[in-house]
Amino acid sequence: MTLLELKDIGYQVADVTVLQQINLQVAEQDYITITGPSGSGKSTLLRIIAGLLTRTSGQLLLAGKEWADYDPILYRRQVSYAVQQPQLFGQTVADNLRFPFQIRQQNFDSKQATAALARVNLPVAYLDKPINDLSGGERQRVAILRHLLFPPQLLLLDEISTGLDNENKQILHQEIMRMNREKGVTILAVTHDNEEINGANRLVKIVAGRMEVGQ
Amino acid sequence: MNLAVSNTTLIFAVLLVFVALAIGYREKLGMNKDIIIGVIRAIVQLIVVGYLLKYVFHVNNVWLTLVLMLIIIFNAAYNASKRAAGIRHALPISLLAILSSTGLTLVVLVFSGSIKFIPAQMIPISGMIASNSMVAIGLCYRNMNTSFRDRRQQVLERLALGADLRLASIDIVRESIRTGMSPTIDSAKTVGIVSLPGMMSGLIFAGVDPVHAIKYQILVTFMLLSATSIGSVIACYLAYRQFFNEQKQLL
Ligand SMILES: Nc1ncnc2c1ncn2[C@@H]1O[C@H](COP(=O)(O)OP(=O)(O)OP(=O)(O)O)[C@@H](O)[C@H]1O
Ligand SMILES: [Mg+2]
Numbered sequence: 264m265t266l267l268e269l270k271d272i273g274y275q276v277a278d279v280t281v282l283q284q285i286n287l288q289v290a291e292q293d294y295i296t297i298t299g300p301s302g303s304g305k306s307t308l309l310r311i312i313a314g315l316l317t318r319t320s321g322q323l324l325l326a327g328k329e330w331a332d333y334d335p336i337l338y339r340r341q342v343s344y345a346v347q348q349p350q351l352f353g354q355t356v357a358d359n360l361r362f363p364f365q366i367r368q369q370n371f372d373s374k375q376a377t378a379a380l381a382r383v384n385l386p387v388a389y390l391d392k393p394i395n396d397l398s399g400g401e402r403q404r405v406a407i408l409r410h411l412l413f414p415p416q417l418l419l420l421d422e423i424s425t426g427l428d429n430e431n432k433q434i435l436h437q438e439i440m441r442m443n444r445e446k447g448v449t450i451l452a453v454t455h456d457n458e459e460i461n462g463a464n465r466l467v468k469i470v471a472g473r474m475e476v477g478q
Numbered sequence: 479m480n481l482a483v484s485n486t487t488l489i490f491a492v493l494l495v496f497v498a499l500a501i502g503y504r505e506k507l508g509m510n511k512d513i514i515i516g517v518i519r520a521i522v523q524l525i526v527v528g529y530l531l532k533y534v535f536h537v538n539n540v541w542l543t544l545v546l547m548l549i550i551i552f553n554a555a556y557n558a559s560k561r562a563a564g565i566r567h568a569l570p571i572s573l574l575a576i577l578s579s580t581g582l583t584l585v586v587l588v589f590s591g592s593i594k595f596i597p598a599q600m601i602p603i604s605g606m607i608a609s610n611s612m613v614a615i616g617l618c619y620r621n622m623n624t625s626f627r628d629r630r631q632q633v634l635e636r637l638a639l640g641a642d643l644r645l646a647s648i649d650i651v652r653e654s655i656r657t658g659m660s661p662t663i664d665s666a667k668t669v670g671i672v673s674l675p676g677m678m679s680g681l682i683f684a685g686v687d688p689v690h691a692i693k694y695q696i697l698v699t700f701m702l703l704s705a706t707s708i709g710s711v712i713a714c715y716l717a718y719r720q721f722f723n724e725q726k727q728l729l
Binding site: 313314315316317331335336337339340343344345346348349350352362363365366367409410 | 631632634635636637638639640641642645725726727728
């Protein structure tokens with residue numbers, strides 16, 4: 264079944280055309296990678312799909328329903344967008360893992376949080392670790408976990424492994440793959456990592472705001 | 479009362495203005511024109527206000543008093559909204575915030591018997607409350623604008639995680655309220671040590687027993703704390719939503 268459908272999506276600011284004629288169908292549990300040169304419009308596309316920007320033309324459908332007909336906040340809990348270069352919140356790792364619970368008005372489940380930490384090779388003790396004491400790779404792992412505690416229908420990943428060493432990339436990639444296979448999370452990932460591209464079902468290339476579809 | 483500033487005394491006091499002008503001239507500050515305009519405006523405005531108040535106190539009419547209070551509140555709101563630098567609906571928001579903070583504080587003061595509903599008390603007290611709310615709200619707006627710019631990325635990320643507007647901005651809202659209230663809290667801490675505030679100085683000047691005058695100052699401290707907190711909370715909780723559009727996207 265088609266989860267996400269983009270029909271002729273375009274995005275223009277002032278008189279700059281950032282995106283034009285983007286057409287894409289993403290099936291449930293699909294794993295699609297997006298690549299393309301810097302400034303070609305990849306992040307803009309993800310922001311539109313995430314509902315953080317409104318396209319200036321075309322249609323965006325999630326599970327057959329137009330984006331504008333969803334409640335924007337509930338939509339974003341189903342279409343979770345992990346931004347390029349994320350920042351952590353508050354003081355400690357726990358503050359960050361608590362946030363997804365907070366926004367759903369649920370009590371923080373520390374068992375669930377520590378289990379999630381363990382899956383990305385971070386020990387329980389890290390829960391109370393100040394965010395300023397984390398390494399770059401650890402920060403990124405914590406940042407991504409915020410999107411995984413409540414598995415969304417669609418996960419948008421914006422160059423989440425850029426600048427990480429191989430070990431960190433592997434850890435993240437494995438957890439993402441697990442979400443995809445075991446939790447049925449559909450993945451749309453902007454990446455330049457060949458390994459991730461090869462592991463995906465399909466590659467979409469965006470050049471100067473237009474897309475070229477690969478095999 | 480032993481207060482009298484004669485017109486002759488005032489004319490001699492103009493010498494003080496010449497001191498400022500001389501400094502401005504020597505140091506090439508380029509603000510002598512501003513000084514002169516400032517002095518003339520102060521004189522004209524105060525003369526007008528002096529006669530106006532004399533008249534209003536004399537007729538002692540409830541409606542006239544209320545109208546003047548509303549004018550004070552509106553002016554305060556207008557000045558606060560000018561500091562909003564582009565926040566949408568800043569004037570109605572400021573008006574609601576200052577009207578509520580001034581209104582609530584005055585109601586408590588009048589019903590507790592601290593002040594009487596006569597123009598000679600209501601008008602100066604309204605002015606004090608409204609102008610302090612105005613400053614507090616102006617600070618709130620300034621902090622909000624800076625924070626939404628500096629922490630744009632964090633707000634976006636919270637939205638991307640599915641937070642509602644309140645949770646996406648709560649840190650900024652709290653910090654802005656704190657910024658609005660902190661001058662009042664700071665001055666409450668130093669009152670009497672660093673400066674003798676206007677109200678108290680005025681009473682002492684006019685010959686009131688200092689022990690009696692401090693009671694008024696304590697009252698003023700309480701009422702300004704209440705007014706700035708009510709004003710800041712209302713302004714901040716209404717203003718943060720203006721940074722988002724209908725689709726709950728950050729503008
Ligand atoms: N609001 C805007 N106003 C003007 N130009 C914009 C705006 N938003 C995006 N752009 C432009 O659109 C282009 C695409 O930006 P985008 O961030 O989507 O690129 P990207 O493909 O993600 O690049 P990178 O690989 O470097 O992250 C850039 O040239 C950017 O300057
Ligand atoms: Mg990008």
